[in-house]
Amino acid sequence: MEAAPIEAGLLRDLEEGVQRALRGHPAPGLRILGYGEISTVLELATPQGVYACKRLPPFPTPEALQRYMGAHRRYVELIEAQLRVRVPETRVQSIETPRGPVAYTLQRRLDPRTIGHRLLHTLPAPDAPRLCGMVMERIRLLSQFNRDPRGPLALGLDAQISNWALHLEDPCHPTLRGDEALLYLDTSTPLIREHGEEVLDTAVFLQSLPRLLRPLARRLYLREILDRYYEPRRILRDLIANLHKEKRGDLVEPLIETANRHLGEMEWLQAKPLTPAEVEEYYRKDARMWEALQRMRRLERLGCRMTGRTYPHLLPGKIER
Ligand SMILES: Nc1ncnc2c1ncn2[C@@H]1O[C@H](COP(=O)(O)OP(=O)(O)O)[C@@H](O)[C@H]1O
Numbered sequence: 001m002e003a004a005p006i007e008a009g010l011l012r013d014l015e016e017g018v019q020r021a022l023r024g025h026p027a028p029g030l031r032i033l034g035y036g037e038i039s040t041v042l043e044l045a046t047p048q049g050v051y052a053c054k055r056l057p058p059f060p061t062p063e064a065l066q067r068y069m070g071a072h073r074r075y076v077e078l079i080e081a082q083l084r085v086r087v088p089e090t091r092v093q094s095i096e097t098p099r100g101p102v103a104y105t106l107q108r109r110l111d112p113r114t115i116g117h118r119l120l121h122t123l124p125a126p127d128a129p130r131l132c133g134m135v136m137e138r139i140r141l142l143s144q145f146n147r148d149p150r151g152p153l154a155l156g157l158d159a160q161i162s163n164w165a166l167h168l169e170d171p172c173h174p175t176l177r178g179d180e181a182l183l184y185l186d187t188s189t190p191l192i193r194e195h196g197e198e199v200l201d202t203a204v205f206l207q208s209l210p211r212l213l214r215p216l217a218r219r220l221y222l223r224e225i226l227d228r229y230y231e232p233r234r235i236l237r238d239l240i241a242n243l244h245k246e247k248r249g250d251l252v253e254p255l256i257e258t259a260n261r262h263l264g265e266m267e268w269l270q271a272k273p274l275t276p277a278e279v280e281e282y283y284r285k286d287a288r289m290w291e292a293l294q295r296m297r298r299l300e301r302l303g304c305r306m307t308g309r310t311y312p313h314l315l316p317g318k319i320e321r
């Protein structure tokens with residue numbers, strides 16, 4: 001469901017806080033809910049409730065922002081309808097600032113205790129792999145949707161456990177009955193392909209990458225980078241490998257077995273089974289890649305500071321992997 005708009009002044013205050021933080025000044029009101037590899041999620045209290053907000057890269061024209069809003073809405077509708085998940089109430093909202101328009105995605109803030117990576121450590125022992133199993137069921141639905149030859153559309157998903165949450169009656173004592181609603185949070189990069197073409201204007205999103213990498217990413221890797229979110233075997237591999245980062249490496253082997261069962265049932269993929277060695281190697285490579293990316297982003301920020309410019313992204317501190 002789409003969230004109601006919030007008062008522009010509140011979003012403007014949030015943006016002021018972000019600008020202060022980017023310039024290295026104290027920003028006492030700024031509360032950070034979490035970091036992804038690319039974005040920083042901020043908390044915003046409003047009279048309608050508390051929101052999780054992500055600042056979007058600048059759009060070159062108002063039409064580009066409109067197109068993004070359309071893609072975002074469509075993505076939320078599609079994953080809710082096709083993958084049997086819920087997305088917390090969300091909307092895209094933009095404000096005018098002296099530096100030009102700035103857009104944010106707003107999403108109802110969930111109790112942090114209900115988010116997947118926290119649950120991996122708080123659910124009773126057998127329930128943590130079951131939660132991952134619930135996610136794998138959705139990857140299977142995605143695979144079914146994407147294979148439909150009548151449909152021109154394909155859906156992509158970043159299935160890492162920190163992108164999911166459970167609707168729990170008692171977040172203080174999380175347990176799984178199995179019929180809890182599963183929520184998907186990470187909708188700010190709408191991954192939809194129509195006749196094989198990305199609906200999202202990928203040039204806009206390349207701006208979150210270090211400047212040096214953009215031409216290379218555009219020319220060589222973009223399709224390849226995004227393919228990993230559309231191909232069920234790779235989505236499963238990424239979900240499982242990421243358990244190392246979440247300090248649940250013990251779940252990797254049992255979940256490889258579960259994933260291979262799913263892959264076997266998706267016979268149309270004709271996918272090879274995953275092996276522990278492949279998952280380990282993928283995790284090491286992937287961790288090195290993201291580390292290199294974070295180093296480049298910090299370097300670029302340093303370059304900006306030295307030449308009196310403001311680096312436009314809030315960066316996480318060192319990420320444990
Ligand atoms: N609606 C929300 N409520 C509470 N926390 C959230 C919400 N959305 C995101 N977060 C926190 O921020 C983290 C990163 O958010 P995510 O949407 O996955 O961003 P990214 O695209 O950078 O991965 C999540 O793992 C979660 O901890």
Ligand SMILES: [Mg+2]
Binds near residue numbers: 036158163186
């Ligand atoms: Mg995420």
